[in-house]
Amino acid sequence: MPIATRAFAATAADKPLTPYSFERRDPGPDDVLIDIKYCGVCHSDLHAARGETGGTAFPLVPGHEIAGVVKAVGSNVTRFKEGDRVGVGCMVDSCRECASCQEGVEQYCIPGFTGTYGGKDKKGGTSEAITQGGYSDHITVDQHFVLSIPDSLALDVAAPLLCAGITTYSPLKEWGVGPGSKVAVIGLGGLGHMAVKLAAAMGAEVTVLSTSDRKKADAERMGAKHFLINSDKDAMKAAAEKFDLIINTVSATHEIASHIQLLARDGTMIMLGLTTEGLPVFALPLLWRRRRIAGSLIGGIKETQEMLDFCAEHGIACDIETIAPDQINDAYERMLKSDVRYRFVIDMEKLAA
Ligand SMILES: [Zn+2]
Numbered sequence: 001m002p003i004a005t006r007a008f009a010a011t012a013a014d015k016p017l018t019p020y021s022f023e024r025r026d027p028g029p030d031d032v033l034i035d036i037k038y039c040g041v042c043h044s045d046l047h048a049a050r051g052e053t054g055g056t057a058f059p060l061v062p063g064h065e066i067a068g069v070v071k072a073v074g075s076n077v078t079r080f081k082e083g084d085r086v087g088v089g090c091m092v093d094s095c096r097e098c099a100s101c102q103e104g105v106e107q108y109c110i111p112g113f114t115g116t117y118g119g120k121d122k123k124g125g126t127s128e129a130i131t132q133g134g135y136s137d138h139i140t141v142d143q144h145f146v147l148s149i150p151d152s153l154a155l156d157v158a159a160p161l162l163c164a165g166i167t168t169y170s171p172l173k174e175w176g177v178g179p180g181s182k183v184a185v186i187g188l189g190g191l192g193h194m195a196v197k198l199a200a201a202m203g204a205e206v207t208v209l210s211t212s213d214r215k216k217a218d219a220e221r222m223g224a225k226h227f228l229i230n231s232d233k234d235a236m237k238a239a240a241e242k243f244d245l246i247i248n249t250v251s252a253t254h255e256i257a258s259h260i261q262l263l264a265r266d267g268t269m270i271m272l273g274l275t276t277e278g279l280p281v282f283a284l285p286l287l288w289r290r291r292r293i294a295g296s297l298i299g300g301i302k303e304t305q306e307m308l309d310f311c312a313e314h315g316i317a318c319d320i321e322t323i324a325p326d327q328i329n330d331a332y333e334r335m336l337k338s339d340v341r342y343r344f345v346i347d348m349e350k351l352a353a
């Protein structure tokens with residue numbers, strides 16, 4: 001029997017999100033049916049709900065920072081049982097066969113992974129042709145894409161780790177951050193605040209770059225040693241060639257040339273923000289110190305589990321503001337003004353009956 005599901009959905013790009021009902025597939029042999037308790041609110045949700053990324057099929061239920069409890073499992077499911085605390089991030093499926101999938105980096109699946117919402121639902125069996133996300137009370141997901149949330153992490157503060165946490169953890173690991181590393185984080189938002197906490201826990205000396213000192217005390221509380229205002233030309237000059245890695249979380253179009261100067265020889269700037277316009281980069285500062293600019297997209301399933309375990313071990317979680325489902329439209333407006341410290345999380349148990 002299909003699972004009756006209540007949700008909040010965008011019905012058109014120019015409409016607010018409203019209550020919405022649909023059906024999830026009944027768990028197949030490899031599936032886990034999850035009772036969603038909390039869902040984080042990512043900037044990508046807003047872009048998709050407003051049709052800004054192109055090709056959004058409406059109605060759309062956003063949400064890919066899902067934390068909940070297992071309600072039922074299929075006959076082949078061995079890793080999970082009823083009552084387990086689990087999470088689902090940005091992916092619910094991939095081809096499982098390409099080189100990326102074989103190497104456990106499903107986010108780079110060559111034919112493309114199935115997004116948690118707005119993706120083509122390969123497994124079908126729902127009343128929707130596309131996947132629908134976590135602003136809902138249930139979700140059915142293949143066990144391969146379900147994560148275990150360690151007991152010491154509360155579900156509400158763990159939810160945003162499934163996107164904001166892994167998106168920052170993966171490049172920190174890939175670029176070998178550890179004791180002695182000098183890491184700068186541009187922008188202290190949902191991604192940036194996780195980058196600071198994770199890099200500090202890995203032993204790095206962390207500097208936050210921001211447009212004002214509004215968040216200085218927060219940055220220090222999260223583990224940053226230094227705070228730099230990027231319009232302060234003298235301070236920027238003094239920080240030249242200081243950093244091994246810069247995590248750039250800014251999603252608005254911004255000037256990056258002066259930030260490249262902050263990289264030491266062989267340093268790398270990781271682009272995590274989804275800027276829709278080009279950013280001018282000059283060759284000379286790159287070749288002068290063999291600097292690199294790189295991108296990184298979320299993380300694989302194995303690495304996401306590793307990140308959750310790392311967070312549990314180091315007592316790291318997201319700073320959140322909990323909202324009820326019907327506050328989502330106001331939350332989007334506040335996100336556009338960067339008025340959130342540091343992630344909205346929807347309490348899904350507050351979905352009206
Ligand atoms: Zn996200």
Ligand SMILES: [Zn+2]
Nearest residue numbers: 095098101109
């Ligand atoms: Zn693949």
